[in-house]
Amino acid sequence: MTAIAAWPRSAETWLDERGKGAWIAAMVLGFIVFWPIGLAILAYMIWGKRMFNKSCNRSHRHNQSHAWAMHRPSGNAAFDAYKTETLKRLEEEQEAFSDFLRRLREAKDKAEFDQFMDDRARRRADEARSVQPVDN
Numbered sequence: 399m400t401a402i403a404a405w406p407r408s409a410e411t412w413l414d415e416r417g418k419g420a421w422i423a424a425m426v427l428g429f430i431v432f433w434p435i436g437l438a439i440l441a442y443m444i445w446g447k448r449m450f451n452k453s454c455n456r457s458h459r460h461n462q463s464h465a466w467a468m469h470r471p472s473g474n475a476a477f478d479a480y481k482t483e484t485l486k487r488l489e490e491e492q493e494a495f496s497d498f499l500r501r502l503r504e505a506k507d508k509a510e511f512d513q514f515m516d517d518r519a520r521r522r523a524d525e526a527r528s529v530q531p532v533d534n
Contacts, residue, residue: 413420421443429436471478 413424421439425436425439425443427436428439472481
């Protein structure tokens with residue numbers, strides 16, 4: 399991706415790091431500079447669900463703290479054992495489900511390929527019948 403094409407993504411990341419206030423300031427500046435820019439930023443904030451969320455940066459930090467807390471021991475041995483067992487079971491179930499989806503995709507791909515090969519063979523047989531010379 400070129401630098402010209404990447405600037406919107408980097409601007410969005412920069413604004414996300416600074417929170418909702420930066421988005422509002424960008425919108426106001428957009429209205430001051432050229433009103434369609436401000437309107438476009440407002441629409442992006444509303445449809446991107448930025449207007450009604452807490453700061454994007456805060457929610458990202460919040461999710462990271464939950465991920466860290468999930469692996470931190472609580473001090474209660476019984477609960478920690480239960481949590482470890484449950485997380486292990488969930489990981490195994492997720493892996494089994496991923497394997498199931500992989501097998502399902504492979505079966506679908508094989509069925510589509512078999513259908514394609516059957517159609518191709520049928521077309522060739524039809525072409526061969528239509529090309530055969532007529533015996534006089």
